Amino acid sequence: MVNDEKASRKKVHVWKSTEEEKFMYSGSITPEKGTFIVEIEPFSIYSITTTTGQRKGNFEPPPSCHLGLPYYETFDEYANGSQPRYFCDQGGAFEICENGFRGKGLSQVITRDIRPIDWVYRKTPDPYTIFGDIDWSNYSVSCWVNLEGQNVATAYAMVGGRVIDSPCNENPPVGYYLKIHGNGFWELKRYTTTLIKGTIENFDATKWHHVKISFKDSKIEVFLDNAKLCDYFDEIGGISSGLVVLGSGYHKVRFDEISVEPLEDFTPAYARKIDDRDPSIRYIGKWNHIFASYSDYRRTLSETPGNGFSYFEYTFEGAGINIIGNIVNNRIKADIFLDGVKVRSINVDDIENGPKKNCSVESPICHLENIQSNLFCILL
Numbered sequence: 001m002v003n004d005e006k007a008s009r010k011k012v013h014v015w016k017s018t019e020e021e022k023f024m025y026s027g028s029i030t031p032e033k034g035t036f037i038v039e040i041e042p043f044s045i046y047s048i049t050t051t052t053g054q055r056k057g058n059f060e061p062p063p064s065c066h067l068g069l070p071y072y073e074t075f076d077e078y079a080n081g082s083q084p085r086y087f088c089d090q091g092g093a094f095e096i097c098e099n100g101f102r103g104k105g106l107s108q109v110i111t112r113d114i115r116p117i118d119w120v121y122r123k124t125p126d127p128y129t130i131f132g133d134i135d136w137s138n139y140s141v142s143c144w145v146n147l148e149g150q151n152v153a154t155a156y157a158m159v160g161g162r163v164i165d166s167p168c169n170e171n172p173p174v175g176y177y178l179k180i181h182g183n184g185f186w187e188l189k190r191y192t193t194t195l196i197k198g199t200i201e202n203f204d205a206t207k208w209h210h211v212k213i214s215f216k217d218s219k220i221e222v223f224l225d226n227a228k229l230c231d232y233f234d235e236i237g238g239i240s241s242g243l244v245v246l247g248s249g250y251h252k253v254r255f256d257e258i259s260v261e262p263l264e265d266f267t268p269a270y271a272r273k274i275d276d277r278d279p280s281i282r283y284i285g286k287w288n289h290i291f292a293s294y295s296d297y298r299r300t301l302s303e304t305p306g307n308g309f310s311y312f313e314y315t316f317e318g319a320g321i322n323i324i325g326n327i328v329n330n331r332i333k334a335d336i337f338l339d340g341v342k343v344r345s346i347n348v349d350d351i352e353n354g355p356k357k358n359c360s361v362e363s364p365i366c367h368l369e370n371i372q373s374n375l376f377c378i379l380l
């Protein structure tokens, strides 16, 4: 493994990183005749070196907490070409530019001619970037957008909120968003569904426009240049909280002066996403807790063959609950109890449409609302 004659006699030191802990020293090995063996565990990254003296840093990160509201970003304090704090690009590239609405702004800079080639297993979505807090629920998001004179249907700017997922494919974010096209056509969408659409007469794609979207429980209101564009009441089962999103097609678009404000007239509602390995879930019966795909929240999955005696219990305060997961072979039989009373039976035996159904937040295995009680149990 080591070709250098001198290096091949040196001890090698092994460091291991997992999702739980980074750079754990895992001992040293003396090569024999220039070779050595390292046992590699799954879901780990190994660093192997002949150098010594390394040690872990001892900085204690502050405890995890929510990102507070109100939240403002002017982009004026950053170097050109850099990425603002908290923003996380999911497609394209959003970077600080010189010519914002006031001072600097945020520009999407990947155009169709320099768009990278898609990975064979996963297509890339149109450019979008997300930031905020998954628990932000009732709030308004506003910003300035500029389509740089592209007065065509194929150019658009996207502003939205309540994003709860970024699909690992070419699909848009799972949330609500407004798309304003250069020719004045606009759509309010929830994920891939168009909720309402229209056209602005004499839309001027050379100018800055102000977009504001507010989320008040199930009501979504959209304003353009301080005039109401539309409102929409989403039905029960809509998305109740999530991140803010900005996006575009593969062309340049500028944004500036992002403002996210809480809507205090409304009872704060929070959606909490709980991993299946959370200690607050009590498992009874036969369960396997496994490492799963990147598409599963925190890469965890709890499986049961379902022998009639396997169930889990979860105690909560709240008005609704969704169960999200995978149904193997599209076959599931489960009874759901609230405070000991059976409220729902699920019985799907549709192996024809198997082998595996991924139930997303948009289409959960089970959705219950208007709950008055707080002990939840599912018997599988």
Ligand SMILES: [Ca+2]
Residues within 6 Å of the ligand: 074, 075, 076, 100, 101, 102, 103, 104, 105, 256, 257
């Ligand atoms: Ca600015």
